[in-house]
Amino acid sequence: TICLDGTWQVAEGQLDVMPKAFDHTAPVPGLLDMATPEFDTPGIVPTPAQRGKPWERQNYADPLREAFWYRRTFKINAPESNVAMLKVNKAFFGTCVFLNGHKVGTNPFNFTPGWFDLKPYIKTDGSENELVIRVGASLAQIPLSVTDGWDPEKARYVPGIYDSVTLIVTSTPHVVNVQTVPDLDNKSVRAVIELANTGTTEIAPQVRAVVREAKSGRVVGETVVEAKSFRPVTIAETTNLRPGGKGRVDTTIKIADPHWWSPEDPFLYELIVDTGADTYKTRFAMRSFKTDPASGRVLLNGKPYYLRGSNVCVFRYSEDPLRGDTMWDREWVRKLHRQFKDMHWNSLRYCIGFPPEMWYEIADEEGILIQDEFPIWYSWWPHGTMHGWPDQITADSLANEFTQWMRDRWNHPCVVIWDAQNETNNDTILAEVIGRVRGLDLSNRPWDNGWGTTQSPSDISEYHPYRCSPQFPRPFSLSIFEQESGVPDTGPKQGGHPPRIINEYGWLWLKRDGTPTSLSRPIYESLFGPDAKPEVLRNYYARTLAAQTEFWRSRRKCAGVMHFCGLGHFRPNGITCDNFTDLASLTFDPYFYKYVRDSFAPVGVVVDLWKEQVEPATLLPVPVIVVNDLDTPFSGGVSLRMEQDGKTVWRQTKQASVKPFGTGTTQFQVQFPNEPAKCELIAEIRGHNNDAVRSYRVIDVRVSGEAHGGLLSNGGLESGLTGTDKARMIIFEPLDEESGSAVGPGGKMDHWTTWGPGVLFYSEFGLTIETRAVKFWHSDSGMFQQFDVTAGKDYAFSVEVLNSTVRKEKETLKVWKGYLRAEFYDDSLNRISSTDLDAYD
Structure with a gap:
């Protein structure tokens, strides 16, 4: 096997005309935005509207070129070989191979290897070969019958040979593919070996298979498969491999003292298959899933x-x-x-x-x-x-x-x-x-x-x-x-x-x-x-x-x-x-x-409390769960402590045992402070390898409805009317429903910031701006205003909700429900409280 990775010459142009000059270079593997000198914006960038229409990919063409062409030369001195296969592991967008001026073949796929038979055109006498590989410049070059890797969250599709290119030069019979099937119960590996004969004479194949440890090279298993075990694929009633024929050897190799593979112990083996004319290697592991x-x-x-x-x-x-x-x-x-x-x-x-x-x-x-x-x-x-x-x-x-x-x-x-x-x-x-x-x-x-x-x-x-x-x-x-x-x-x-x-x-x-x-x-x-x-x-x-x-x-x-x-x-x-x-x-x-x-953590701990607010002086049961992913039991201390302002004000430790692959719950009774405070509960254990593992919950201790800071928000709101001296203006630039253009300053809702899918998905999904009203077509949308407040001072809000406008033909009014909520924050914008003030229906 000869690796052809490295720096290749590259040119841009049309699909059906090979360039005369290759005046750029690019790495293989790599993408064409890595070329030297740089190409002008390789890779198409679909618009937001196009990202929702993958079926129109034939229209998403690169306006500057149809294809990129890679070129390199190589020499092979193997005159006795009768197999020369090129493997292009993966490339965008489609692959076409030329050798010494001859078209060898194409592979339309983008995510699986392309195999190309170079034997009819390759020079194996040590003289120079010219290899050219063409890839499409954009999604438009991919046949509609082939998957394209479409992703609506991608912004750019850059072409290139993004995986290795290798040349396999050998004699026949040669190995086409091997599938290894570990058998842990019988401490063996099954090897299904596909063979081919590109020679001119019939062959009685004999295959030797050796298993060795990948790191040490120690041989741990071996077998020789005689011709009588050979199973032809294309020719019936013979144990020989005829010219142009393919066949399969199915054998099992016992492994001495096998070592299982796992993420904790990734032990690898290597299988070497020898036909007498060709040697094939592949790694595998003794692993079942x-x-x-x-x-x-x-x-x-x-x-x-x-x-x-x-x-x-x-x-x-x-x-x-x-x-x-x-x-x-x-x-x-x-x-x-x-x-x-x-x-x-x-x-x-x-x-x-x-x-x-x-x-x-x-x-x-x-x-x-x-x-x-x-x-x-x-x-x-x-x-x-x-x-x-x-x-x-x-x-x-x-x-x-x-x-x-x-x-x-x-x-x-x-x-x-x-x-x-x-x-x-x-x-x-x-x-x-x-x-x-x-x-x-x-x-x-x-x-x-x-x-x-x-x-x-x-x-x-x-x-x-x-x-x-x-x-x-x-x-x-x-x-x-x-x-x-x-x-x-x-x-x-x-x-x-x-x-x-x-x-x-x-x-x-x-x-x-x-x-x-x-x-x-x-x-x-x-x-x-x-x-x-x-x-x-x-x-x-x-x-x-x-x-x-x-x-x-x-x-x-x-x-x-x-x-x-x-x-x-x-x-x-x-x-x-x-x-x-x-x-x-x-x-x-x-x-x-x-x-x-x-x-x-493989042995983890969980404060199983999901409240974010409790009343002062609350005595609350707090479960702490130990999660054990290991095949050994956990036994040890489970501690829970409460911190205020970074200082521990309460701590308790209990002993716990948890079975392999299980969970166990330890109950604590936690007394929260008598006065409003922000507390943090921290559970801790010593887990796998005696590492400290912690779980954290921040609890807001306060009387329900108590105000501490300043943010007003509402959801599902259809019309708002308010104004404050220190309100912050809109973050998003909404789009006008009919024109699709950004609404100017005169159309903004004073002091309100919109949020929700109406804004998130480019706004054209139904957001309408009028003089003092915002309409949302999605149930999870709303707007908020933010301003400074002073503790001890009263604040009043006036919000009007309208449900009376039909803007589209055959549209009927729907019931609108929503709420008005006040949220309060400290100077670092940490939320202190959240209180629903009113609801509308």
Whole structure:
């Protein structure tokens, strides 16, 4: 195998005309925004309106070029070889290969390898070969029958050969593919070896298979398969491999003193297959992964195992302005995965996009379980005959892509779940394709069908319970978890069942500079107003996300809890983001590291109190839960203390024991202060490796309805009338419903700031501005005004609610319900209280 990675010559141009000059260079693997000298804006940027119309991708063409052409030369001195295969691991957007002026072939797929037979045109006598690879410049070059990685939260689609290019030169019979199937019970590995004969004579294949430890090289198993065990695929009634024929060898190798692979101990083996003419190597591990629907758990190597982790959105990260070459820097990628492990994450979802092959190798080596999600995200839009699914993507086409995906990935021990898609409801195509390809994986990994119908009792159901999303009351309060059972919603539209995995939750994203994203801004505005400092937001985000993590883990209704997201993109109008403050050094936000890391500890602790306010002098039972993900029991002290102004005013410690994979609750009686105060309850244990693990809850001790600061907000409001001397003006620039243009100063609602989906989603979903009225078409919308107050002074508010205007033909009036709420904050914009003053109906 010869690696052809490195610096290639590159040119831009048309699809059907090879350039005469290649006057740029670019790295392979990499993307074309890394070229030298730079190309003029490679990669299309769909408009916000286009992001909602993936079926029109043929119109999203790069206006400057149709294609990019890569070129390099190489020499091979192997005159006796009769196999020369080129593998282009992954490339955007489609691949066409030329060798020495001859067109070799095409691969329309963007996420699976392209294999090209160079033998008819290659020079193997040591003279120079010219290799040219063409990729499409934009989504418009992708056939409509092929998946495109469409993501409505992406802003830019940059082309390029983003994974390695290798040349396999050998003799025949040669190995085409090997699937390893570990058998822990019998301490062996099954090897299904696909062979081909490109020679001119019939061959009686004899195959030697050797297993050795990947690090030490120690041989631990070996077998020789005679010709009589050979099973032809294309030719019947013979044990020989005829010219042009293909066949299969199915053998089992016993392994001496096998060592199981796990995230805690990622022990790897190597299988070497020798045909006498060709040698093939692949890594594997002695690892099993199954589900237990009855218990709702997954089983790793036969034992219950809870998934704790995050998501990597590598295609979104590809548009990050600070990305550089980090995606292809092995040390950076390894450090990234080690940082994830340091967060107590044992699993990741490679989400809406496959990273380069190197990432899977590193996950194998570092010990991280991967939910491998195929880059499909459709069904948001009522288009076509299949509810948003592009009609041209048929079951036949998609099954071909899925087959190539599985064949390329099935020996990686890190890959434990085949994930067919993200948040897509369509079952017409996906259900059929999963059924077609499931049997190809002889290890029988479970499948995840996103929000489609779960296809087998042994499959995973995934959920995205975003409790801070617009479907829930603003401002957000942890008290909503008092009504939660621990069984998540927002998942498969039908057929969902255990095991359940939560692989998205939160909705509290902050950009790396500590400012809200476009989705999370209304949350923080409703909590802290428009001018909160990043430090305040980061502290709130980390504490709140940690508390939500603790809740979902402690209820034990889910086999896994995975935060969103570990790696994303950072852009001014971005929707989500990761939690790094420095990308080069991979430094986490310190609040995130402090609070969220403990919430994912393998032996964790949870203050099981979800109230955020209690009356003075309250005596309250406070449960503290110990969550044990390990296969060994926990026994030790559980302490709970109360702090005011950073000083401990009360502490108690009790002993607790928790069974393996279980939870245990210790009850405390907590006496809260007689006077209004802000208290923090902190539970602590000594967990795995005797590390201190803590859980935190901030409690506002005050008389209900008592005022301490100043913010007024309301939800579902249709008309407002007020004014104060120190009110802050509107943050968002609403759009006029008819013209689509920003409303000028004369049209602003005096002193009010709007929030909610009407503002969030580009405003054209129904927001109307008149002289002194704002109409919202969504139930979770409203506006607030903020001003300074003085303790001890009375304040009066006048709000008029109107429900009388019909602006559209055939529109009828609907009942409007809402409320008026006063919230009060200290000088650091920490919320002190929240009181509903009045309601309207």
